[in-house]
Amino acid sequence: xxxxxxxxxxxxxxxxxxxxxxxxxxxxxxxxxxxxxxxxxxxxxxxxxxxxxxxxxxxxxxxxxxxxxxxxxxxxxxxxxxxxxxxxxxxxxxxxxxxxxxxxxxxxxxxxxxxxxxxxxxxxxxxxxxxxxxxxxxxxxxxxxxxxxxxxxxxxxxxxxxxxxxxxxxxxxxxxxxxxxxxxxxxxxxxxxxxxxxxxxxxxxxxxxxxxxxxxxxxxxxxxxxxxxxxxxxxxxxxxxxxxxxxxxxxxxxxxxxxxxxxx
Numbered sequence: 510x511x512x513x514x515x516x517x518x519x520x521x522x523x524x525x526x527x528x529x530x531x532x533x534x535x536x537x538x539x540x541x542x543x544x545x546x547x548x549x550x551x552x553x554x555x556x557x558x559x560x561x562x563x564x565x566x567x568x569x570x571x572x573x574x575x576x577x578x579x580x581x582x583x584x585x586x587x588x589x590x591x592x593x594x595x596x597x598x599x600x601x602x603x604x605x606x607x608x609x610x611x612x613x614x615x616x617x618x619x620x621x622x623x624x625x626x627x628x629x630x631x632x633x634x635x636x637x638x639x640x641x642x643x644x645x646x647x648x649x650x651x652x653x654x655x656x657x658x659x660x661x662x663x664x665x666x667x668x669x670x671x672x673x674x675x676x677x678x679x680x681x682x683x684x685x686x687x688x689x690x691x692x693x694x695x696x697x698x699x700x701x702x703x704x705x706x707x708x709x710x711x712x713x714x715x716x717x718x719x720x721x722x723x724x725x726x727x728x729x730x731x732x733x734x735x736x737x738x739x740x741x742x743x744x745x746x747x748x749x750x751x752x753x754x755x756x757x758x759x760x761x762x763x764x765x766x767x768x769x770x771x772x773x
Contacts, residue, residue: 568672571643576617576630580769583692585757603728603754604693605657609633609649615691616656618647618664619765620678622685628768629674631689635665646672653714653731656689656696657754660716660725668734668745675734678747679703687730687749688765694757695765698730698749705736706744713746727751 609615609632616631632639635648647666654660666674681687685700706713717723718731728751736745755762761769 568643568646568670569674572629572646572672572674573626575614575644576628579614579630580617580628580690583690583757600754600756600759603657603696603751604691604756606655606691606693608655611636611651612638612645614645615649617690619688619690619768620681620685621688621764621768622681623677625768629666629672631664640665640667641671643672646674650714654716654725654728656691657693657728659728661714661718661729661731662689663714663731663733665733668736669739675732678732678734679736679745681747686752686764687732688762689730690761692757694759695755695761696730696751697753697755697762697764698728699752701729701748701750703748704746706746708741708744710744713744718746718748 606615611634612632614630614632618629618631620627629647630645631647631649632645633649633651635650639645639648647664649655650663650665653663656662666672668676681700681703683700687698687700689696689698704713712719712721713731713733715721715723716725718729730749730751732747732749733744735741736743753762760766
């Protein structure tokens, strides 16, 4: 018997094939677009990772060079090229650093345990004009004390990107030295402790950290940066306490004499 199409149905094999081909084309296009989007996302992530890594290398080297240049500008004709030969038993009270203008370079920082060439520049302020530049990178909170004063000297820097000057401060251990250098000489601080706080806990900026209103009896150097890596969820706070003062005329302390000599 001859096949007869049911009412409402039309035999059209060619049309059915056309629909199937169109459907396959749509699936194929969606698959290609999906793969392109995934590839683009991976490339963007790789680029951002490369950008941060390369940025840190370039900015870090530039910031170290700026610190060396600043130190050389302070060097005296017969000092700054070797360790103290005849250290004074009492160098007197540490010189107090004059209040700098915003974004003005006024000190360098050296942390031997973070590398034999670890040396960065410090400028006034913690805005982008300090923290996000290839020359500076470490900023001093204007509301906190300055080298030579009793109280809390607080510095801030990025942990990643823009040089990442404080990338490894979590590695500091008891007994590690941190040196600040100004035109007057060198201030030595010794690592005390590390804490982790929320970004809103500004009590770490107080003259006596975490104790607003208390009268300071020590000079403390506090290093602050974001934590964990690639996040601003909290802050890592590194505390160091003042140990010694070395006037420039007497030459640098032996622990950093080689670093100073290499740059002079």
